Amino acid sequence: MSTDPSRSFAALLRAHRYAAGLTIEELAEASALSGRAIGDMERGRSKAPRSRSVEALADALGLDAEARRELIDAAKAGRPSPRPAPGTRLFELPRSVGDFTGRSAELAKLRELAALSAPGGGSPVVAVLSGLPGLGKTTLALWTAHALTSHFPGGSTFLDLRGTDKVPLGVVAALTRLLHVLGVEHSRIPRGAEELTRLYRSLTRERRMLLVLDNAADEAQVRPLLPACGSCMIVVTSRRPLAGLESVHRMELDTLPPSEAVELLTRIIGEHRSAEDPQATAQVAALCGNLPLALRIAGNRLASRPGWTVAHLGDRLVDNDRRLTALVAGDLRVDVVFELSYSQLSPVAAAVFRLLSLAPGGGFAVPLASVLVGIDEEETTAVLEELVDLSLLQATHSDRYRFHDLMLLFAQARLRAEEPVERVRQAEERMRAWLLHTAIGAGQLFSPSPVRAVLPDTALRFSLREPAAAWLDTEVDAWLAAVGSAAADGEHQLVLDVAEAMHWFSDLRGHWPHWLTLFSLSTRAARALGCRRQETVHLNYCAWTLTYCLGRHREGLEHAARAFALAGQVGDLREQAWALFYQGGAHLSLARRPEACPLGTEREHLERAAEHFNFASRFFVRSGDFLGHTVAARKFGEVLRELGDPVTALLVHTGLLGIYLTGRPEFPATQWDLGVGLCLQDIGDDLAAQGRWQEAADHYHRALPYFSAAGNVSIMALLLYSLGRACTEMADHPQARDHLEQAMTLFTETGDLNGQSRVRQALDDL
Secondary structure, three states, rough: OOOOOHOOOHHHHHHHHHHOOOOOHHHHHOOOOOOHHHHHHOOOOOOOOOOOHHHHHHHHHOEEEEEEEEHHHHHHHHOOOOHHHHHHHHOOOOOOOOOOOOOOHHHHHHHHHHHOOOOOOOOOOOEEOOOOOOOOHHHHHHHHHHHHHHHOOOEEEEEOOOOOOOOOHHHHHHHHHHHHOOOOHHHHOOOHHHHHHHHHHHOOOOOEEEEEEEOOOOOOHHHOOOOOOOOEEEEEEEOOOOOOOOOOOEEEOOOOOOOHHHHHHHHHOOOOHHHHHHHHHHHHHHHHOHHHHHHHHHHHHHHOOOOOOOHHHHHHHHHHHHHHHEEEEEOOEHHHHHHHHHEEEEEEHHHHHHOOOOHHHHHHEEHHHHHHHHOOOOHHHHHHHHHHHHOOOEEEOEEEEEEOOHHHHHHHHHHHHOOOHHHHHHHHHHHHHHHHHHHHHHHHHOOOOOOOOOOOOOOOOOOHHHHHHHHHHHHHHHHHHHHHHHHOOOOOHHHHHHHHHHHHHHHOOOOOOHHHHHHHHHHHHHHHHOHHHHHHHHHHHHOOOOOHOOOOOHHHHHHHHHHHHHHHHHHHHHHHHHHHHHHHHHHHHHOOOOOHHHOOOHHHHHHHHHHHHHHHHHHHHHHHHHHHHHHHHHHHHHHHHHOOOHHHHHHHHHHHHHHHHOOHHOOOOHHHHHHHHHHHHHHHHHHOOOOOOHHHHHHHHHHHHHHHHOOOHHHHHHHHHHHHHHHOOOOOOOHHHHHHHHHHHHHHHOHHHHHHHHHHHHHHHH
């Protein structure tokens, strides 16, 4: 290999001085070095100038980043340092941490890949570790490299590609460094990228070694550094997934599981300190978002302040506005590693990143993001993917995106610092209007009324209930937050419109805790508008939520009593009937929970429930509400059964079933399915109370398709439980277990702890 003297430090310095038009004396004055020293460098007498002198010369010559790096590398090459000859073992890995925690699945996968790179394997094995800044990609790569040294007799080495720098390490510089590590004398290293690549691949072809390429910028930087054949293993870390690389094994890292996050924090601060307040330790780990870098910073900060308790640090981290600034330990800062990725964004992508932090809950789909940032969906998608590639956003399922908790705080900080207040206000108003009008349109699809509100063209529109329900489910945090924002700004009619649109849909999601928030806001909105009838309606909605959704029966009684009184004042018989119905429901629930009422008052509550349901049924008839009458009468029969009269209850429920089956046109479709199913279930319960188990099971089976059509998960769970109990009584244990396990799944889905307890007891009885 011929020597290229133009690549020496002396030649480079002389060429840069000529290009700058400086004499040796002028360069000496500008750099504060002696003219003699500079002359010795240019004549090659001083082959290894000190780093400080080289930096001073680069400053005086005004070199750009690439030229400066080339000059510094040339100076380093002239310094004597022992290098292994080709074929000898090398080991140039940075220090690894001693408290490495977790990542067992990833370590196992990397060990499997190391085995694949055994001699005779044919081609090198490449693993790409990608993910959010601060996940510990480099730490995992180094821990793996140290652990696998015995697998690679040709040695291990590490190269920082500086992918997050403004000017990442160039391919020529990277290959030059790798060849130097492999024992090639500086004078034998070629100049061109093609020649460098050929020499590098020829030296790695027969060498079984492990190479860690850390912090890669992109595929173009990595490709020339991958050996073409042989038994090497290369571990690449990058914030980007490097999707363009062929034939590589990709591993996208996630945050640590909560248990491993606590374990890492404990290993840093010590078992004793963590054990003093395990709850505070878990809180700090959670506030760090289970992000390894944040956990290490928090742990180091505690370790350096022995007078602090873990709870004290937790108190400092609770404040969202100062959490990032609190996650600092020496030269370690979470916001700095986030800033490295953020600084690589185009101006448009950076603005989108900031505005997306306004999305409630930190998660969103493309339509919401498009409305929020004010650009079309196609362009929004492209920007979102750019943010995902830089690990500033996480892509989840079904084309949704979300921020990591700490990244969201970083984005919000950048929003406050860089985004004009007026632009933020406009984005918030666009998002709120879109969410609320889309929610109204989606909710109205579940109403039996053919009348629909006129919505702006910008709102997302649905023609079928299934996608409408899916949107309401997925975006519940967003549209509910928008309702709260509208209430705070005095948009009372809009709040009422959303709540009213949700009335029928709420029957299908009775297990949601969100309804109390929504209907409390709408009750206050009606009061602010001076609409007493609407206030009565929404007080009743609150009573329903408290009793049937949240199990707060006494509060439900209070709200229903207030609604009954107010409905009486405005002369609204129908709302009086619903208030009576909800009071009956609260009394019935209290009777079924002896722990919630004084001993011996269960029958009193049952009798009061029967009284309220009976009166409610009569009020519904007087108001002309046929549906309300059947609902109240069905509950009246249910209470009769619990009072010990299942025969009369059976007569009531059989009569109601006949009304449903002959009067179908008078019922909304979903309410008809639900009503028929409930009547069949009640008849089954009446028969079960009389010991007529086979007849009861037959009616439960008949109810199943009606509940399935209505889509009410909570009631389906109760039906399956009843069916399981009937099968148990008939000694059909396999069927009983199957029905009870299905019921347990649905009770778990709805968060019904009482239902789960009942199923567990029934399974134990088997």
